[in-house]
Amino acid sequence: MPTRLETRDLAWRDTWRAARLLADAYADGAIWAAAGRMTRWQRQVSLTLLYLAELLICRWEKGFAIGAARGDRLEGVLISYTAGERPTPWWGWVLRAPACLFAGPVAVARCVRISGDLERLKPREPHVWHAVLGRRGDTPGVGYVLLRAGQARADSLGLPGYLETSAGDEQVEINVLLGWSVVDEYVLRTGKVVRTMWRDCPALVTS
Structure with a gap:
């Protein structure tokens, strides 16, 4: 009988394997495809370092990272920021620098432009930004479970x-x-196409 899928706050000891999972999940993602051509190993290393940095930024910015697991097997990860209206702090870009070195100047320039464009679309009122959600390719339904946990x-x-x-x-x-x-x-x-989406807090809607 399969082990039940459970969600929990991601532990520090899970940081590296969470970064690896997210790198695998986004290796063929639309934004990285728009960044330009990279070798498979180059993309894998860049993404692993990027999501390692993202997990550290999330902790230091007092956001939350939720993991979905079956037993000891990590199936998916959600990274969220509780002050989503705030831009990435300057030191966050320092943490992302190693990923940029591996990605190369063309990919970095394109990703920075995309990031800046999406930043301008973000609402300025207080909100939780569910920034990154990734799962294993053979585990459908995990994204739904993680998003519901993030919403809660x-x-x-x-x-x-x-x-x-x-x-x-x-x-x-x-x-x-x-x-x-x-x-x-x-x-x-x-x-x-990247779509931006908004969800009202039920308590604010009914108050």
């Missing part, structure tokens, strides 16, 4: 939620069923 945490803080997704129409429809609304669209140089 945001609700407990009395804050609305914000996210960006390039996963396509099916994922957007699932998010809509969970109470999210599409706010804006950002078209990448490859033609792929």
